[in-house]
Amino acid sequence: MIAIRFDRFGGPEVLETVELPAPEPQPGQVRITVEAVGVNFADTHQTDGSYLTADLLPHIPGSEVVGRTPDGRRVLARVPGGYAEQVVAPEAALVDIPEDLPAAHALALLTQGLTAWHLLRTAARLAPGETVVVHAAAGGVGSLAVQLARRFGAGRVLAQASTPDKCRLALELGADGIAEYPLSDKADVILDAVGGPLFDQALDSLGLSGRLVTYGNAARTPSTPVDPARLSRLNAAVIGFWLRPTLSAPGGYTAPLRELLDLTARGTLRPVTGPSYPLTRARRAHEDLLARRTTGKVTLHP
Template identity: 75%
Template sequence: MIAIQFDRFGGPEVLSVVDVPTPRPGPGETLVTVEAVGVNFADTHQVDGSYLTADLLPYVPGSEVVGRTPDGRRVLARVSGGYAQQVIAKESALFPIPDDLDAGRALALMMQGLTAWHLLRSAARLAPGETVVVHSAAGGVGSLAVQLAKEFGAGRVLAQVSPGKERLARELGADAVVGYPLDEKADVILDAAGGELFDQALGSLASFGRLVSYGNASRSAFTPVDPARLGRLNASVVGFWLRPTLAAPGAVEGPLKELFDLMAQGRLNPVATSTYPLTEARQAHEDLLARRTVGKVILRP
């Protein structure tokens, strides 16, 4: 069985194609033959050793797949070691999906969809009429957060994107594409970049505004936050990490069902146009880091 593995930390170049034994499920588990696997920014942090927790090496990345169980069910599943032709999943982590649903769109709603949902609902606690700024608004999380912010009652949704992606942000529903400083202060800012962008965002919060930090894509040294500055701004910084959130009661099934319902109703449009063969995982990581991808990135065995 083919899998993508790294046995030391570094950039995408440490990813290699390996032949590994087919995994054997234990009690409460099933084997899933992979149709497509999702690529997340967290995967790049795991590969270079900058993830919040360290994993034992050698390690096969990948936390979500679409595939088939031995009894023929087509499922979306949370897994470990998803960059492979077959993977083990807990029966409790399976989400049945229709045969005619595009795998990329389904995968977009798992890690990125749940992240966007919890950023707005659980972390920012968005209130109707508030102004939201979404950084990396053409990316996997950002493209969904723009749409969900509108769906959840935001008054204005402003997008920050890399050059060349402005049109997509507007098509997704952003009221404007912005840079810093903002013309008007924002109530909620979602930031996965860190570094200079984080600092600029912090200075652009309205009174009682919330800056939600959920990543450090810039790989910058973490910006110290001065409590006195927060006091002067009358604002707050909220940290968010999806992994422990998924362990909370009701954190997966309810939000995921809502996301799929919104998609079925045509009110949520996952962007999933960046597809690579499994054996080109290294290139997928390089393109993701270089901001050459749009929306959800997937690998197909």
């Protein structure tokens, strides 16, 4: 089978197409023939060695697929080594999905959808009527967070994005306006995946008892160290969030994912799909993602 692998750190250029034997399922596992693979910002951090946990090399990136089991079920699954024509996953990790649900929509709900859900529910603990600012609001997580914030009772949702077209998309998805720092009215919740100078600007616009949730560093530049006294004056908090341990907590995976799938089936939630690349063009997909040339969920297709 064809897979995409890297054996050194360094960015998109380290990704190589290789031929490997098909993986053999162990007891309790199922082999999946891959229909589509999700691409996430975390994958780019893996290739350059900046991910929160170090992976052994050589390594096949990718953590989510839509595909078929040997008995014909169409499933969505979290997996290791997703950039491949075939993968194995624990039977317990499989979620059956309808035939008419586009693969990109399903993949958008797994990592990005669950991240957006937990950012608002678990990390920020959004309360009804609060003002929410979503950075990178046209991206995979941001586009869903804009919609879910409204669904979860936010009083006002403001979007930040890198281009006018992306700002327009966020407004179409339900944002009330565009966030321009410093904010005229302070925010209760700010969701930041960008870091760097934008994190510092957001912190200056955090209101009393506000929560700034940081869950990425797309800028690849350090933020200014946070002075605890600065937070104390506002009774505010900076909260770090990582999806992986959250999903292993009771109620962290299946129930939120089924809620997201149900909202999508009823047309209440609109996953934004981005470009799709052949599996062998994974390097280009990473380059475009890092250059912010993409909007919504990026996928690979074997």
